[in-house]
Amino acid sequence: MAFLLVGYAGAATIAALLCMLRLFYLRRCCTNPIFTEYPFVGMLPHVLCNLWHAHDYSTQVLKQHGGTGEFVGPWFTGMNYMLTCDPLNVHHMLSKNFRNYVKGPEFREIFQAFGDGIFTADAEAWRYSRDLFHSLLKHKSFEVFLEKTIQKKVQNSLLPLLNHVQQQGRVVDLQDVFNRFTFDNICCTVLGRDPECLSIDFPEVAIEKAFNQAEESIFYRHIVPTFVWKMQQWLQIGQEKKMTEACRTLDEFIYSCIASKREDLSRNEENETGETFHVDLLTTLMREGKGKGEAHEDIFLRDAVFNLFVAGRDTITSALTWFFWLVATNPLVEAKIVEEMNEKFGINEKTVLRAEEVKKLVYLHGAMCETLRLFPPIPFERKEAVEADVLPSGHGVNPRTKILLFLYAMGRVEEIWGEDCMELKPERWISEKGGIVHVPSYKFIAFNAGPRNCLGKDLSFIQLKIVAAAILRSYHVQVVEGYVATPSLSIVLLMKDGLKVNMTKRKF
Numbered sequence: 001m002a003f004l005l006v007g008y009a010g011a012a013t014i015a016a017l018l019c020m021l022r023l024f025y026l027r028r029c030c031t032n033p034i035f036t037e038y039p040f041v042g043m044l045p046h047v048l049c050n051l052w053h054a055h056d057y058s059t060q061v062l063k064q065h066g067g068t069g070e071f072v073g074p075w076f077t078g079m080n081y082m083l084t085c086d087p088l089n090v091h092h093m094l095s096k097n098f099r100n101y102v103k104g105p106e107f108r109e110i111f112q113a114f115g116d117g118i119f120t121a122d123a124e125a126w127r128y129s130r131d132l133f134h135s136l137l138k139h140k141s142f143e144v145f146l147e148k149t150i151q152k153k154v155q156n157s158l159l160p161l162l163n164h165v166q167q168q169g170r171v172v173d174l175q176d177v178f179n180r181f182t183f184d185n186i187c188c189t190v191l192g193r194d195p196e197c198l199s200i201d202f203p204e205v206a207i208e209k210a211f212n213q214a215e216e217s218i219f220y221r222h223i224v225p226t227f228v229w230k231m232q233q234w235l236q237i238g239q240e241k242k243m244t245e246a247c248r249t250l251d252e253f254i255y256s257c258i259a260s261k262r263e264d265l266s267r268n269e270e271n272e273t274g275e276t277f278h279v280d281l282l283t284t285l286m287r288e289g290k291g292k293g294e295a296h297e298d299i300f301l302r303d304a305v306f307n308l309f310v311a312g313r314d315t316i317t318s319a320l321t322w323f324f325w326l327v328a329t330n331p332l333v334e335a336k337i338v339e340e341m342n343e344k345f346g347i348n349e350k351t352v353l354r355a356e357e358v359k360k361l362v363y364l365h366g367a368m369c370e371t372l373r374l375f376p377p378i379p380f381e382r383k384e385a386v387e388a389d390v391l392p393s394g395h396g397v398n399p400r401t402k403i404l405l406f407l408y409a410m411g412r413v414e415e416i417w418g419e420d421c422m423e424l425k426p427e428r429w430i431s432e433k434g435g436i437v438h439v440p441s442y443k444f445i446a447f448n449a450g451p452r453n454c455l456g457k458d459l460s461f462i463q464l465k466i467v468a469a470a471i472l473r474s475y476h477v478q479v480v481e482g483y484v485a486t487p488s489l490s491i492v493l494l495m496k497d498g499l500k501v502n503m504t505k506r507k508f
């Protein structure tokens with residue numbers, strides 16, 4: 001009898017538990033689910049099964065759901081997100097109701113490696129960094145310094161390296177070349193020193209690898225429940241072990257640069273020369289300090305340097321890599337870019353153009369915009385709601401709702417770009433009068449929109465066009481046969497296997 005009673009009690013407890021779970025399941029079901037939700041694991045299996053083509057898959061699914069939908073993660077993991085690629089929602093969050101959509105504490109936890117830099121900061125801390133970076137990056141003297149640095153690097157390192165591989169008839173990984181190029185440049189402009197990674201020996205560069213690793217691990221933190229990566233972090237295994245090692249390498253490098261820069265500066269002060277030897281950003285940050293004679297602390301400088309590296313390195317590598325892949329696979333576009341350059345500057349030896357000159361290349365500008373539309377270097381962004389709100393699409397948002405904005409999908413929306421949105425058409429950026437068509441930033445979202453828009457947009461176009469023009473004036477780029485361009489799984493849209501090409505001298 002007692003045995004039977006225990007049996008009944010056990011069955012009743014299991015039934016009650018199942019009912020509670022069922023109720024829990026029904027209560028958490030969202031109004032506009034983006035996938036079928038399964039008990040316990042939520043919608044995560046859809047993501048994991050399609051991880052290999054995550055960007056295209058999310059684009060397709062969002063389109064099927066009118067641009068906005070909800071993702072529900074495994075139970076008790078807090079992995080629930082509102083996903084959108086609707087330009088009106090994006091405009092609302094990034095501009096109209098900007099104050100209500102912040103990066104938030106969870107973002108800072110995931111992007112821990114960024115410290116309290118401009119990318120992770122909110123409110124006053126963000127405003128301070130924004131004003132500071134604005135004064136640094138929008139200063140005419142910095143634009144001139146950047147232009148000179150780029151021209152020197154293109155003339156003295158990039159073109160000789162490409163010439164070398166072309167003469168040897170070797171296949172070269174252009175993404176690797178651009179990685180090295182942008183790394184040298186960002187070191188010159190931010191730290192005032194050139195590590196010379198871009199050289200024909202293709203030296204191993206631990207710092208550059210560490211940056212890539214940190215970015216990959218941050219992406220991973222987006223797709224596994226928080227407790228999983230935190231447990232891995234605690235146990236120091238898997239991606240988290242790699243992340244810790246990468247951050248250690250990066251911190252050692254950045255802090256050693258700060259220390260040696262301090263020494264340089266104090267030596268210069270001792271000499272009382274009064275001359276400005278450096279215009280690199282770290283020197284300016286150290287010289288100017290916080291005002292009222294107060295210096296910036298090392299941790300602030302570390303975070304500023306880290307954020308500038310991420311802002312200005314991989315984004316440019318990504319844009320150049322996808323640009324050359326698109327141009328190499330669209331011969332008509334290549335021919336028109338070359339024709340425009342020849343028309344404007346003639347067929348001569350001068351391959352490295354000045355900033356003022358590349359600004360005149362409208363068709364090249366259109367081709368670059370098309371690249372950034374189809375392959376935005378930052379493919380998604382993350383926001384968190386402060387207060388309840390209703391998005392223009394009619395979707396309700398609760399306080400602390402996490403939102404993912406799919407920049408990649410936004411470049412492929414027919415409603416914005418027309419039915420030919422999947423085609424590379426630089427012409428869509430050229431007006432009837434031959435000028436550049438302005439598209440509002442909440443539609444052409446590659447550089448973000450609203451008060452947090454990219455501070456390096458104009459500088460980026462100068463860099464991208466100087467490099468693209470220099471290479472295309474001298475070389476024809478051919479992607480190796482059978483190569484398939486696959487986006488990497490990272491917070492920056494690089495190519496998973498690099499971009500393997502053959503270079504041949506351009507014949508006129």
Ligand code: HEM
Binds near residue numbers: 445
């Ligand atoms: C093709 C090149 C680039 C692209 C596509 C790009 C794109 C973006 C995007 C999408 C954001 C917003 C990120 C977010 O809030 O999560 C951003 C912010 C920013 N970018 Fe860029 N960027 C590029 C190059 C650069 C360069 C070269 C610099 C400067 C050296 C730069 C400096 C910044 C800064 C400082 C911010 C933070 C703005 C803020 O939060 O107020 N970017 N960029």
